Amino acid sequence: MTSAREAALKALLRVDSEGAYSNLALDHILTGLRLEPRERSLATTIFYGVLEKRITLDYVISRFSSTPLKKIMPVALELLRIGVYQILYLSKIPPSAAVNESVNLAKTCGARRASGFVNAVLRNFLRSGAKIPPLAPETDSVRRLSVEYSCPEWMISLWSRSYGDETALGLLKGMAQKPELFARVNNTRVGEEQLIERLREEGTGAESVLWPDHALRFLKGIDVAESGCYRDGLFHIQDLSSQILCALLDPQPGETLADVCSAPGGKTFTLAERMENRGKIFAYDKYPQKVKLVREGAHRLYLSCVRASVRDAAHPEENPEKADRVLCDVPCSGLGVIRRKPEIRFKLPGPIDSLPDLQYLILCKSSELVQNGGTLFYSTCTLNPAENGRVADRFLSEHPGFLPKAISLPESFPRAVAEPENQMTFLPHVHGTDGFFVAAFRKK
Numbered sequence: 079m080t081s082a083r084e085a086a087l088k089a090l091l092r093v094d095s096e097g098a099y100s101n102l103a104l105d106h107i108l109t110g111l112r113l114e115p116r117e118r119s120l121a122t123t124i125f126y127g128v129l130e131k132r133i134t135l136d137y138v139i140s141r142f143s144s145t146p147l148k149k150i151m152p153v154a155l156e157l158l159r160i161g162v163y164q165i166l167y168l169s170k171i172p173p174s175a176a177v178n179e180s181v182n183l184a185k186t187c188g189a190r191r192a193s194g195f196v197n198a199v200l201r202n203f204l205r206s207g208a209k210i211p212p213l214a215p216e217t218d219s220v221r222r223l224s225v226e227y228s229c230p231e232w233m234i235s236l237w238s239r240s241y242g243d244e245t246a247l248g249l250l251k252g253m254a255q256k257p258e259l260f261a262r263v264n265n266t267r268v269g270e271e272q273l274i275e276r277l278r279e280e281g282t283g284a285e286s287v288l289w290p291d292h293a294l295r296f297l298k299g300i301d302v303a304e305s306g307c308y309r310d311g312l313f314h315i316q317d318l319s320s321q322i323l324c325a326l327l328d329p330q331p332g333e334t335l336a337d338v339c340s341a342p343g344g345k346t347f348t349l350a351e352r353m354e355n356r357g358k359i360f361a362y363d364k365y366p367q368k369v370k371l372v373r374e375g376a377h378r379l380y381l382s383c384v385r386a387s388v389r390d391a392a393h394p395e396e397n398p399e400k401a402d403r404v405l406c407d408v409p410c411s412g413l414g415v416i417r418r419k420p421e422i423r424f425k426l427p428g429p430i431d432s433l434p435d436l437q438y439l440i441l442c443k444s445s446e447l448v449q450n451g452g453t454l455f456y457s458t459c460t461l462n463p464a465e466n467g468r469v470a471d472r473f474l475s476e477h478p479g480f481l482p483k484a485i486s487l488p489e490s491f492p493r494a495v496a497e498p499e500n501q502m503t504f505l506p507h508v509h510g511t512d513g514f515f516v517a518a519f520r521k522k
């Protein structure tokens with residue numbers, strides 16, 4: 079029978095070898111296995127923990143292995159990470175059990191010849207006192223932070239350069255925190271208090287958030303597949319940052335909107351709800367299978383004003399009907415959602431460098447959809463000025479037909495980054511949201 083650690087191993091290998099998204103890789107492995115709830119929870123803890131702490135774990139392994147990391151076969155390396163992770167961070171698991179389980183899995187999961195090596199490295203680590211060994215005194219501060227917070231050096235340098243050392247440190251500390259989970263109440267079907275009560279009956283605690291309206295905070299995790307309220311279309315899961323963007327966009331019933339990068343549909347749904355399902359939202363995405371997700375979500379939530387279809391926002395064949403408000407929630411590097419998707423920290427800076435050109439193109443093309451006097455919003459879930467403020471600044475400087483539209487927020491959302499008043503960067507450790515960026519423009 080597959081154990082929790084074997085499930086975690088398989089999911090980790092999937093992320094490494096196929097570049098799979100963490101949640102999908104884990105779901106894929108766990109579906110089809112009949113693990114006890116406790117085993118399932120251990121598999122999840124080990125899987126996410128190893129991804130989150132990988133840089134720290136690799137540093138530890140490098141100090142106790144005579145073989146350089148790059149030469150260790152993938153299964154053995156992952157088993158070493160799983161072993162060291164449990165020894166360092168899971169105090170309820172006896173260290174000897176952590177070692178034995180990794181060694182046994184090496185024997186049964188395709189790394190039999192490396193099982194002695196896995197045993198030797200883990201036992202060396204235990205004998206040394208099972209602590210993260212100090213770095214050499216000459217190690218520079220970025221490398222130190224990288225090992226301490228398990229964050230790549232290039233990302234730490236980017237954040238220090240862009241936001242200052244203090245904010246960069248805040249981001250690193252925030253990255254290690256468990257993110258809160260929020261829902262957007264489907265106000266076309268249920269009131270906030272009513273939904274809180276219905277969730278309580280299902281055994282899920284939730285409370286209202288002061289702002290924006292119709293946002294709920296879950297008091298513990300929720301398995302949406304098990305929730306009747308979810309199936310009945312009473313809410314969708316959405317971070318506060320996205321809900322705030324939709325509040326700023328402020329669509330009115332009866333208007334026409336275009337959401338040019340809409341899948342899987344979270345913002346489309348909130349916008350449709352804010353419009354009380356009256357008017358039209360053209361929800362586009364480049365990929366047909368993703369458009370299907372938007373259609374299914376709108377159907378579940380009874381949002382008939384959503385019209386989902388395939389369209390390439392960067393190379394549109396023709397421009398459809400103009401809209402009162404247009405949203406460009408562009409593809410981005412996702413550095414603001416590392417708390418939820420730990421594998422994002424292993425993206426390489428090279429591919430990220432090409433994103434601003436695509437983002438700018440999408441923004442320029444989409445600006446042609448805005449009616450005179452209408453508004454245009456640009457957003458990302460990343461913390462990288464090249465994809466954020468620089469795209470927004472360039473748009474204004476090259477489009478005299480648009481003006482900056484000031485963003486003003488309640489006092490509980492103070493500005494944490496010096497930027498023009500039509501831009502706002504949300505930081506997890508300051509605002510309690512995902513890392514997020516919004517820029518707003520008005521067409522003359």
Ligand SMILES: C[S@@+](CC[C@H](N)C(=O)[O-])C[C@H]1O[C@@H](n2cnc3c(N)ncnc32)[C@H](O)[C@@H]1O
Nearest residue numbers: 339340341342343344345364390391392407409
């Ligand atoms: C950040 S996600 C959008 C999230 C979505 N707005 C939501 O709230 O659920 C970016 C989306 O852009 C889509 N995309 C990427 N390139 C595109 C393009 N050239 N045209 C249209 N959509 C594109 C991706 O498929 C992805 O679904």
